[in-house]
Amino acid sequence: MCEACQATGEGCFEGLDRGVTERNELVFADLLFPPRNYHCTRLKAVLVIMDAHTRFVTAFPVKDTTKEEVNPLIQRYVAWAERLCPGCKVQTVFSDVGGELVNDEITNWYQSHGIVHTTTPRNSSRLNMVERTHEMLVGMMKSMMKEAGLPTSFWVDALHYAVYLKNRS
Template identity: 30%
Template sequence: MLDLVYFDVCGPMKTKTLSGSLYFVTFIDDHSRKIWVYTLKKKDQVLDVFKQFHALVERQSGEKLKCIRTDNGGEYSGPFDEYCRQHGIRHQKTPPKTPQLNGLAERMNRTLVERVRCLLSQSQLPRSFWGEALNTVVHVLNLTPCVPLEFDVPDRIWSNNEISYDHLRVFGCKAFVHIPKDERSKLDAKTRPCVFIGYGQDELGYRFYDSVQKKLVEDEAHDDQHDMGDVETPTQVEDEAHDDQHDMGDVETPTQVEVDDDVHEQSPTVEAPSNIPLRKSTRDRHPSTRYSVDDYVLLTDGGEPESYVEAMEDENKMKWVDAMQDEMESLHENHSFELVKLPKEKKKL
């Protein structure tokens, strides 16, 4: 463990978290595929967060952090490089404009953003809750079997302990939090309604949002102290959503890719066919009726090609070829499809 850790910063988002953060940074241990995530108010906090991560993982594992891989961003130079040299940490930097060389971290950040959007949409919480949703997504991913581990679980590989799913709850569901005796009179209610927004620090207890007092609440995970109700749409926090009408951030997502990829194995490359004439579709396009206008813009407003033909007409077409090759590698490694011959009576679309 800690022979290689992938490291990437994502942001800025257009909506701040409840604590005022606009960025998040992801660390992934190559051996266990365990993920750590920290939110940042500014990019210049990267070194401080890395120091926290460094101390935490070495204390938890008993191993020394040997190598990290990042892109060539300015936040990883100067004092950051000096810190790595002082602690004997090898720092691999990818060449400029080659994000695919840090592909595991890049794909992870895309996956995290996509799943955060899903949680916020399902729970109908304001987008300022994206930090809480992010921590919840990472918590669940660390408990999810993945292909590179032969369907073992990152948390189990990292800690060498058996894992449990009994504590998992639905993000955004209604909950009733116990009020201690010394904070209420005999006629006061013993619980107060809140919204479940994640898991406590160091994975102990739960985190809630009290929409009446407008504050976060942490509570220990005792079944006799609080009860998780059925999934309901929170109504008292909807008034905060009016100023969260922007997208979560300028996250480049040329393709939607699952995270459980092994970047070391070789897969067939994707090449652009040279003998196929390019043509534009004449079919009328209509917005999806499955989403509201805001959701539709959120999902599609990236200025990205919507088909292979458009990608090959783009000025950055070779970058799109690299992205397609990256996804093809992922599909092959995850055995997501089986290639078969086209029946004689069928035509290519």
């Protein structure tokens, strides 16, 4: 049991993925772009990172989908996840082959931290878990925005709330 679970008296969430036995063993990273006709002048996408064991989702809004903006967010997530569960080092990061997630800088950083970076072809079903999560989050976001009568420029805020709700269900 990790320190966070011991401190709160809660048990660690049991993994749902049979091949993954502990937190941070495998994390998925992917960019989620807004649905068509949704716009926001300041943000282009959201970096979604999901732990395969707990299915906990973290979302970082990004102004630009370049490696200069995405790399520090991945590094920030790894530091946060390892601090949250000491002794549970991030072992593998799984992503598609998008240039913002696969570049020399982040590859060197992964290697220096003992993290294996695995990629999949763009049309592979290997990212199905994270793609299904994207669909669920977007569905929740659209429903909340329609019910509240919010303009599409609030898509990132609604998505963050959808992530909040997903992590508590």
